[in-house]
Amino acid sequence: MKAVKIRRIVVTAVVVLAAYLLQCTIFPSLEIAGVKPNLMLIVTASFGFMRGPREGMLVGFASGMLIDIQYGDMIGFYALIYLAAGYVNGLFEQIYFDEDIKLPLFLIAGSNVVYGLAVYFLTFLLRSDFDFLYYLNRIIVPEAIYTIAVTLIIYPLLLFINHKLEAEEKRSASKFV
Numbered sequence: 001m002k003a004v005k006i007r008r009i010v011v012t013a014v015v016v017l018a019a020y021l022l023q024c025t026i027f028p029s030l031e032i033a034g035v036k037p038n039l040m041l042i043v044t045a046s047f048g049f050m051r052g053p054r055e056g057m058l059v060g061f062a063s064g065m066l067i068d069i070q071y072g073d074m075i076g077f078y079a080l081i082y083l084a085a086g087y088v089n090g091l092f093e094q095i096y097f098d099e100d101i102k103l104p105l106f107l108i109a110g111s112n113v114v115y116g117l118a119v120y121f122l123t124f125l126l127r128s129d130f131d132f133l134y135y136l137n138r139i140i141v142p143e144a145i146y147t148i149a150v151t152l153i154i155y156p157l158l159l160f161i162n163h164k165l166e167a168e169e170k171r172s173a174s175k176f177v
Contacts, residue, residue, distance in 0.1 A: 004172045019043045020066045035143040037150035045089040046158045053090030060086025116140035
């Protein structure tokens with residue numbers, strides 16, 4: 001039973017690290033109109049609604065810390081935003097169904113918009129940069145659309161990984177019963 005939990009932790013860490021490396025290395029070259037998809041948010045939200053608030057928060061915190069280390073001016077800023085995103089998405093675990101992709105797309109799009117608004121209000125607005133419509137039209141909305149397009153590719157892979165891990169957990173649990 002412990003080996004299965006350790007395997008889940010290792011696989012989750014590998015997924016988060018792979019998403020981080022892709023977001024920092026390959027995705028900047030895939031930038032369109034000055035925006036790139038938020039792969040870390042896709043992973044955080046997906047683990048949230050697939051596994052619940054606790055795992056969503058843990059994945060979100062780890063993702064946010066990686067982003068803070070790479071891009072952040074202060075450690076913990078993005079970690080807190082991603083942690084909140086993971087928790088809120090985890091609250092939807094009860095109404096989440098694997099077969100329906102509409103809820104994950106909606107949750108990831110909503111998370112991306114809230115993420116963009118939080119970054120705007122906590123960084124730009126506090127520096128008296130009041131050009132909200134420009135930021136909304138040029139950054140938040142295009143990034144949300146681009147992230148949804150990438151979600152259509154990444155989400156099935158995350159779902160496949162989750163199914164494999166859950167099947168292994170069920171096999172392991174049935175051995176002990």
